[in-house]
Amino acid sequence: MADKAVFYHAGCPVCVEAERRFVDALDGDRYSVEVVHLGEQKDRIDEAERAGVKSVPALVIDGSAYHINHGVDLSALR
Amino acid sequence: MADKAVFYHAGCPVCVEAERRFVDALDGDRYSVEVVHLGEQKDRIDEAERAGVKSVPALVIDGSAYHINHGVDLSALR
Numbered sequence: 725m726a727d728k729a730v731f732y733h734a735g736c737p738v739c740v741e742a743e744r745r746f747v748d749a750l751d752g753d754r755y756s757v758e759v760v761h762l763g764e765q766k767d768r769i770d771e772a773e774r775a776g777v778k779s780v781p782a783l784v785i786d787g788s789a790y791h792i793n794h795g796v797d798l799s800a801l802r
Numbered sequence: 803m804a805d806k807a808v809f810y811h812a813g814c815p816v817c818v819e820a821e822r823r824f825v826d827a828l829d830g831d832r833y834s835v836e837v838v839h840l841g842e843q844k845d846r847i848d849e850a851e852r853a854g855v856k857s858v859p860a861l862v863i864d865g866s867a868y869h870i871n872h873g874v875d876l877s878a879l880r
Contacts, residue, residue, distance in 0.1 A: 729827075741866070742868065745863060745866065745868065746868070749807075749828050749829060749832065749833060749863065750827050750828065750829060751827060751828060751829040751830065752829065754827070755827060785823060785827065788819075788823065790820065790823065790824070790870050790871055791869075791870070791871050791872075792868050792869070792870055793868055793869050794869075
């Protein structure tokens, strides 16, 4: 069964480019990737923050947060 | 044939953790990942910089640089 990964973004250009690349590049047999737009799903900002996300775009894999380049700080989305 | 991706790092803890995760998570059928330790291969710092790498760990895929979290600035490795 695939592990779950969550890609958090906010629709910014850096986000879109990173999403296109990373969601696509991850091994689909091992990871099922959920894409969450925090600008539209503000109720999930707390969840992202708890996982260690400080800015988007970010990918959370097995509970670890990886910030991929820098688009927007999480605080700017609240 | 697999596309080439290059993972640049400098042996720092953030680098090691990101390497373990991302080199492993990329779809191996599509990407052949070369791992370059810029602390040991200083002659490749220029190449990394030309690809847009500003800090490590970073992954360069198809000519685009993705900084994954932040370990060490490239300038500190020269």
